[in-house]
Amino acid sequence: MKRFAELLELLALTPSRNRKIAALSTYFSDVPDPDRGYALAILTGALSFKNVKPAMLREVVLEEVDPNLFAMSYDYVGDLGETIALIWPHQETAEDLPSLTKLIDLFNTTPKADLPRLIAALLTRPSTNERWALVKLATGALRIGVSARLAKTALADYGGKELQDIEEVWHGLTPPYGELFAWLDGKTGRPEINHTARFHPLMLSNPIDEDKDLAKLAPSEFAAEWKWDGIRVQLILGSGRASLFSRTGDDIAAAFPDIVDNVSGEAVLDGELLVGHDLMPATFNDLQQRLNRKIANQKHLTDFPAFIRVYDMLFDGQNDIRSLPWLERRRHLAGWLQANPQSRLDLSTVIPFKDWDELARIRRQGADEHGHEGVMLKLMSSPYVPGRPKGLWFKWKRDPNVLDAILMYAQRGHGKRSSYYSDYTFGVWKGNEIVPIGKAYFGFTDEELRRLDKWVRAHTVQAFGPVREVEKQLVFEVAFDSAQESKRHKSGVALRFPRINRIRWDKPAAEAATLADVELLIDAT
Amino acid sequence: MAVPFLERNLRITPIDTFIDPPQPRARAIITHGHADHARSGHDAVLATPDTVAIMKTRYGENCARSFQALEFGQPLQIDGVTVTLYPAGHILGSAQVLLEYKGQRIVVTGDYKRLHDRTAQPFELVQCDLLVTEATFGLPVFQHPDPKAETSRLLRSLSQEPERSHVVGCYALGKAQRMISLIRECGYHDPIYLHGAMVRLCDLYEQHGVPLGELRQATGTAKGELAGKIIIAPPSALKDRWSRRLADPVLAMASGWMSVKQRARQSLVELPLVISDHCDWNELRQTIAECGAETIWVTHGREDALVYYCQGQGLIAEPLNIQAYEDGPEDAGGDETGDAAEGRAA
Numbered sequence: 001m002k003r004f005a006e007l008l009e010l011l012a013l014t015p016s017r018n019r020k021i022a023a024l025s026t027y028f029s030d031v032p033d034p035d036r037g038y039a040l041a042i043l044t045g046a047l048s049f050k051n052v053k054p055a056m057l058r059e060v061v062l063e064e065v066d067p068n069l070f071a072m073s074y075d076y077v078g079d080l081g082e083t084i085a086l087i088w089p090h091q092e093t094a095e096d097l098p099s100l101t102k103l104i105d106l107f108n109t110t111p112k113a114d115l116p117r118l119i120a121a122l123l124t125r126p127s128t129n130e131r132w133a134l135v136k137l138a139t140g141a142l143r144i145g146v147s148a149r150l151a152k153t154a155l156a157d158y159g160g161k162e163l164q165d166i167e168e169v170w171h172g173l174t175p176p177y178g179e180l181f182a183w184l185d186g187k188t189g190r191p192e193i194n195h196t197a198r199f200h201p202l203m204l205s206n207p208i209d210e211d212k213d214l215a216k217l218a219p220s221e222f223a224a225e226w227k228w229d230g231i232r233v234q235l236i237l238g239s240g241r242a243s244l245f246s247r248t249g250d251d252i253a254a255a256f257p258d259i260v261d262n263v264s265g266e267a268v269l270d271g272e273l274l275v276g277h278d279l280m281p282a283t284f285n286d287l288q289q290r291l292n293r294k295i296a297n298q299k300h301l302t303d304f305p306a307f308i309r310v311y312d313m314l315f316d317g318q319n320d321i322r323s324l325p326w327l328e329r330r331r332h333l334a335g336w337l338q339a340n341p342q343s344r345l346d347l348s349t350v351i352p353f354k355d356w357d358e359l360a361r362i363r364r365q366g367a368d369e370h371g372h373e374g375v376m377l378k379l380m381s382s383p384y385v386p387g388r389p390k391g392l393w394f395k396w397k398r399d400p401n402v403l404d405a406i407l408m409y410a411q412r413g414h415g416k417r418s419s420y421y422s423d424y425t426f427g428v429w430k431g432n433e434i435v436p437i438g439k440a441y442f443g444f445t446d447e448e449l450r451r452l453d454k455w456v457r458a459h460t461v462q463a464f465g466p467v468r469e470v471e472k473q474l475v476f477e478v479a480f481d482s483a484q485e486s487k488r489h490k491s492g493v494a495l496r497f498p499r500i501n502r503i504r505w506d507k508p509a510a511e512a513a514t515l516a517d518v519e520l521l522i523d524a525t
Numbered sequence: 526m527a528v529p530f531l532e533r534n535l536r537i538t539p540i541d542t543f544i545d546p547p548q549p550r551a552r553a554i555i556t557h558g559h560a561d562h563a564r565s566g567h568d569a570v571l572a573t574p575d576t577v578a579i580m581k582t583r584y585g586e587n588c589a590r591s592f593q594a595l596e597f598g599q600p601l602q603i604d605g606v607t608v609t610l611y612p613a614g615h616i617l618g619s620a621q622v623l624l625e626y627k628g629q630r631i632v633v634t635g636d637y638k639r640l641h642d643r644t645a646q647p648f649e650l651v652q653c654d655l656l657v658t659e660a661t662f663g664l665p666v667f668q669h670p671d672p673k674a675e676t677s678r679l680l681r682s683l684s685q686e687p688e689r690s691h692v693v694g695c696y697a698l699g700k701a702q703r704m705i706s707l708i709r710e711c712g713y714h715d716p717i718y719l720h721g722a723m724v725r726l727c728d729l730y731e732q733h734g735v736p737l738g739e740l741r742q743a744t745g746t747a748k749g750e751l752a753g754k755i756i757i758a759p760p761s762a763l764k765d766r767w768s769r770r771l772a773d774p775v776l777a778m779a780s781g782w783m784s785v786k787q788r789a790r791q792s793l794v795e796l797p798l799v800i801s802d803h804c805d806w807n808e809l810r811q812t813i814a815e816c817g818a819e820t821i822w823v824t825h826g827r828e829d830a831l832v833y834y835c836q837g838q839g840l841i842a843e844p845l846n847i848q849a850y851e852d853g854p855e856d857a858g859g860d861e862t863g864d865a866a867e868g869r870a871a
């Protein structure tokens with residue numbers, strides 16, 4: 001445990017990424033199994049204890065420390081775990097802490113009623129750093145700036161593998177990762193993992209630069225699909241069960257029983273999760289209702305049924321087809337769907353087009369008439385390459401909607417910009433009146449921010465707390481992804497992802513947009 | 526207890542004399558040389574000989590119109606008030622002030638600590654009726670570890686990373702010399718390199734009988750010579766170009782604040798050394814219990830928690846809100862507010 005405490009401290013305090021990786025790598029080579037595997041589990045957040053929780057630790061401490069003094073201390077330190085480690089008033093035990101493995105075993109097997117006494121005994125030792133590591137281990141809230149990705153990079157570094165190799169097996173492994181380390185140490189081959197049980201890293205796209213990229217790409221080599229406004233998922237089917245993962249590999253099956261209980265066959269599929277009746281996508285707002293819950297409720301299942309618009313296939317049955325070209329995989333996918341009829345899956349359509357101009361027209365039309373976010377371009381000869389490879393998949397988003405709006409209120413920002421007015425509410429004309437339609441941060445240079453801040457201070461009409469109402473004179477060019485009807489806003493319209501493109505110092509307020517202009521932009525969904 | 530003859534701004538009523546006043550005064554008793562206690566511009570200053578020397582070194586020979594040096598433990602009569610200085614253990618020459626008047630005993634601790642330190646005259650406990658104590662580390666989360674154990678962490682890092690310079694951020698007066706002395710005590714006798722801001726005060730300590738071993742100027746030394754060496758610099762130099770010109774330095778910082786890891790991270794300190802020249806929570810409680818005072822005035826730091834604690838012990842306690850200790854840079858800066866500014870200027 002001493003070694004682990006030292007590692008944690010180094011990881012917390014070393015600013016250099018390379019040095020963190022080196023420290024982890026050294027740790028993996030110095031420390032035997034299963035301790036090193038449990039350390040890895042703690043660092044990647046793969047471990048938690050049913051009965052050891054922050055609230056319980058706090059109670060253990062409050063048995064020994066005056067609650068007001070504890071509150072003042074916590075207020076000062078700002079981190080519960082660290083406050084507990086620093087404030088613990090007993091230090092008399094000289095013997096070392098048990099090993100990591102032994103500690104984890106104690107946390108898991110000690111009866112709940114005996115845990116407070118165990119924790120108190122463990123905390124009673126002279127080294128603050130060991131107490132700190134112990135509390136971090138017990139609560140799982142490390143806050144030391146180490147991501148799972150960094151840990152995996154260190155594993156790759158330690159075993160002389162590519163990060164991709166680690167990612168490939170990671171989701172099929174469990175603590176203390178004995179077979180992983182055996183492989184990294186060169187003692188065995190790569191761990192055999194049943195593909196139906198694990199997540200496969202996704203292939204991602206790059207944004208297209210219309211001016212630079214399009215001229216170099218041959219339209220005949222690319223397939224186009226709509227860019228769906230849902231969430232990217234991986235569906236894994238086999239041995240009579242289904243798993244559903246988000247793009248980061250989080251298991252989200254519990255939130256979508258309507259999908260996992262209604263699919264069958266054997267395959268690994270890539271697609272977009274959407275909600276809507278009869279496989280017709282509803283708005284992202286509706287999907288948001290479902291995403292807000294870790295476990296689905298019945299009303300949501302009825303009101304917002306989920307489905308997956310499938311666009312790629314990684315495994316057909318047991319066969320890994322990722323090395324095949326997109327066109328081939330697409331044929332497998334269509335054939336599989338035909339052989340395994342599904343009520344909750346449908347195939348993303350391919351958009352026919354001759355040249356980039358035509359596709360640009362289709363893209364604009366799709367945005368205006370159906371609210372599509374844009375189109376995806378996929379090189380038809382390309383294999384399925386995890387990560388974000390260059391030149392294979394592109395996303396071509398539609399032009400943002402733009403309108404000229406009038407600044408109404410300014411509010412002081414947060415953090416670094418807290419001394420400036422950097423939060424702005426703007427509106428459009430409705431007859432002779434101006435009605436608010438949105439709020440955005442200012443995304444530009446400090447220089448412009450200062451100028452704007454000065455303007456706000458000079459044109460304040462009224463101040464309420466951190467908010468100032470200003471004279472209705474200044475025009476902002478506001479870009480946004482879409483406009484939607486909204487009962488909550490006085491104007492009846494809400495903008496999605498509004499941002500301030502530029503300040504139109506030159507433009508008179510009378511020439512700003514009207515509510516009627518905005519209503520024209522409401523999605524035709 | 527009778528009405529105290531000391532006011533809450535530390536004016537001794539019968540003799541119109543202030544202790545550590547932030548504004549220029551006709552008569553001032555100065556506990557020690559840190560800038561939040563010793564200011565220039567008083568008419569008459571009473572202090573220990575070491576503190577007088579420190580003030581003259583930092584602010585010039587004429588920083589007060591007249592100086593009176595008073596040795597530790599020598600009572601001085603001033604119009605019926607007896608003033609005696611006792612060691613505070615904080616830095617060289619630092620004193621607690623015992624005031625006696627009509628049978629009432631008041632002790633103003635100034636800054637103090639009770640842990641071992643070869644560079645300061647060791648703390649002596651003084652019995653009193655009213656104790657005016659500092660509270661820089663007046664929260665129970667502050668439990669300072671053994672300073673030698675902390676120092677050996679620095680030496681261990683030096684042996685583990687022998688190519689990297691180790692820059693230790695220390696306040697120029699007191700902490701720097703104590704750090705050097707601790708390093709020597711732990712058996713390291715190579716030359717230690719000094720940032721320019723440290724040189725005058727290290728010389729002064731040596732002249733006053735505190736041996737520091739071989740010291741060299743870091744500025745102007747070839748980069749290669751500093752690899753694997755210890756460099757003592759003011760905290761402000763950790764962040765500026767001065768330390769960046771060194772090859773891949775380990776940034777260390779010696780301060781009581783370094784026990785809080787989030788703090789250390791925020792200041793980009795890779796090797797925090799919890800070495801403080803102030804009492805920790807336990808030393809504060811010990812002093813309050815042992816000095817026999819029934820009334821405790823708390824100042825210079827986290828007054829609230831210590832006042833709350835004292836009241837819980839059945840003592841009469843109240844916070845003093847003395848401007849001098851509050852208007853320095855954020856307390857995140859370190860033990861001694863004034864020294865940060867000096868390091869920056871040098």
Ligand SMILES: [Zn+2]
Nearest residue numbers: 559615636861
């Ligand atoms: Zn001081």
Ligand SMILES: [Zn+2]
Nearest residue numbers: 559561636861
């Ligand atoms: Zn002070």
